[in-house]
Structure formats: C-alpha cells, structure tokens
Amino acid sequence: xxxxxxxxxxxxxxxxxxxxxxRDQLTGRGIEPLLPLRRHMSQWKDRRKLLELPLFSGxxxxxxxxxxxxxxxxxxxxxxxxxxxxxxxxIPDEEMRALQRLMQFGEICETYPYDFLEGAMITVLRGxxxxxxGRFVRRMNRCRLIIAVNLIQQAAAVDIxxxxxxxxEEWIKNAFPAVGS
Numbered sequence: 001x002x003x004x005x006x007x008x009x010x011x012x013x014x015x016x017x018x019x020x021x022x023r024d025q026l027t028g029r030g031i032e033p034l035l036p037l038r039r040h041m042s043q044w045k046d047r048r049k050l051l052e053l054p055l056f057s058g059x060x061x062x063x064x065x066x067x068x069x070x071x072x073x074x075x076x077x078x079x080x081x082x083x084x085x086x087x088x089x090x091i092p093d094e095e096m097r098a099l100q101r102l103m104q105f106g107e108i109c110e111t112y113p114y115d116f117l118e119g120a121m122i123t124v125l126r127g128x129x130x131x132x133x134g135r136f137v138r139r140m141n142r143c144r145l146i147i148a149v150n151l152i153q154q155a156a157a158v159d160i161x162x163x164x165x166x167x168x169e170e171w172i173k174n175a176f177p178a179v180g181s
Contacts, residue, residue, distance in 0.1 A: 005065045005066065005067070006065070007032070007063045007064055007065050008063065008064075008065075008090035008091075008093075009034070009061055009062070009063050009090060009091045009093065009096040010061065010062055010063075010064065010072075010081050010082065010083075010088050010089075010090055010091065011059055011061055011081070011082040011091060011149070011151055011152045012026075012059065012060045012061065012062050012072065012078055012080075012081055012082070013058060013059060013078070013079040013080045013081075013082060014058055014059065014060055014077050014078060014079060015077050015078075015079060016058065018076075018077030019035055019054040019057075019058070019059070019060050019077075020035065020054075021076065021077045022035075022060045022075060022076075022077040022078055023035040023060050025075045025076055025077065026060070026062050026072065026075060029068075029071050029072075029075065031062050031063065031064045031068060031071070031072060032062065032063040032064070033060060033061065033062050033063075034060070034061040034062070034063070034096070034099070034100065034103075035054060035060050035061070036054070036055035036056065036061075036099060036102070036103050036109070036156065037052040037053065037054060037055060037103070038052070038053055038054075038055045038108070038109050038110060038111070039051070039052060039053075039108060040052075040053050055109060055110075055111060055156055056111065056149070056152065056154045056156075059152055059154070061091070061096065061099075066088075069081065069088060082151055082152060089151060091149060091151050092150075094133075095147075095148070095149055095150065098132055098133070098134065098147045099147060099149060099156065101129060101132050102129070102132075102147050102156055102158060104128075105128050105129055105158060107158055107159065108158070108159070109156050109157070109158050110156065110157050110158075111154065111155070111156060111157075112144070112146050112155040112156060112157035113155070114148060114153045114154055114155045118137060119135035119136050119137040119146060120135065120136055120167060120168075121133060121134070121135060121136075121167070121168040122134065122135070122136040122145070122165040122166060122167055122168055123165065123166055123167070123168045123169065124145065124160065124164055124165055125164055125165060125166050126164045127160075127161075127164050129145065129158075129160065129164075132145070132147075133168050134146050134147045134148070135148070136160075136165055137157075138162070142159060143159065143160055143161065143162045143165075144157045144158065144159055144160065145157065145158050145159075145160045145165070
C-alpha cells in the first residue's frame with residue numbers, strides 16, 4: 001500500500017521473447033511480478049531439452065500502484081500496460097489468484113483457446129486445486145479445468161479428475177432459480 005492506495009494486478013505487454021527479462025527487471029524495481037510458465041520438451045537432432053516458456057506469450061503480470069506506472073513503462077522490454085489509451089485496467093484479484101494457484105499446482109499447464117464457449121462453471125472439491133473455480137471441458141477421455149484471464153483474452157488448462165469437481169454455486173443459482181423468488 002502506497003499513499004493509502006492498494007496495489008493491483010495489471011497485464012503488461014512485452015516485446016517478443018522478453019517476458020523473463022521484464023519479470024527480472026520488475027523485481028529489481030520493487031514491483032511484484034508474475035510470469036506463468038509452462039514446460040515444453042524441445043527436440044533437436046542430437047538431444048532433448050525441457051524448456052520453461054511463458055504460458056501467455058508476450059505477457060507478464062505486475063502488481064503495483066498507480067504511482068509506479070511510469071517505472072513499469074520505462075522497464076526494458078515493456079511495450080504497454082493493458083487498458084485503454086488513458087489508463088491501465090487492473091485484472092480482477094480472483095482471476096490472478098486462480099492463475100497463481102494453477103502455477104503452484106505444479107502439473108502440466110497449457111494454453112487453451114480463449115474463444116471457448118462450451119463448458120460449465122465448476123468448483124474443484126478435492127486435491128491441490130480445491131476451491132478453485134473455472135470452466136470444465138471434457139474431450140477425448142480428458143477432463144480439463146480452464147482458467148481465463150479475460151482482459152488479455154487468454155486461457156490456461158490443466159487436466160483434472162471429473163470426480164473432483166461440482167457445478168459452481170453461482171452457475172447453480174442461475175440455472176435453477178428458486179421457485180417464487
């Protein structure tokens with residue numbers, strides 16, 4: 001908290017392949033960064049190597065107050081803070097908490113097409129992602145939990161057991177309104 005203002009999460013657009021540099025530079029400037037990474041096995045002629053690549057190519061996240069905006073924009077590798085032409089738009093805390101939990105989960109996380117419309121809102125009942133809400137998609141014997149960051153129109157997916165989820169409370173309320181309300 002600076003000058004009574006609470007720090008908020010923002011999406012930061014970076015130059016191509018500069019996400020890790022931006023993360024490190026933000027840390028050096030006293031700004032809390034978040035760079036979700038995914039594991040990728042790369043195959044060359046003579047060897048294989050496990051790489052950690054940004055989950056959302058071209059984006060890093062930072063938690064800061066409005067007084068730190070110029071410092072973020074002057075960071076090498078930063079193109080812009082996502083929002084309108086006149087202000088940066090914060091990302092809702094629940095979306096960032098869900099993304100952080102997904103990263104702490106440690107399982108293989110992948111990007112997922114944002115334009116998904118199918119999938120019911122669910123809540124995870126058991127396991128390391130307990131309490132997390134997202135969309136549930138079942139395809140070809142795989143069940144997946146989808147977490148979206150709406151501001152940048154990107155989504156991440158992780159495999160999950162179907163028996164570990166239940167419809168989200170708000171989805172149930174909207175689908176089955178109480179009689180006589």
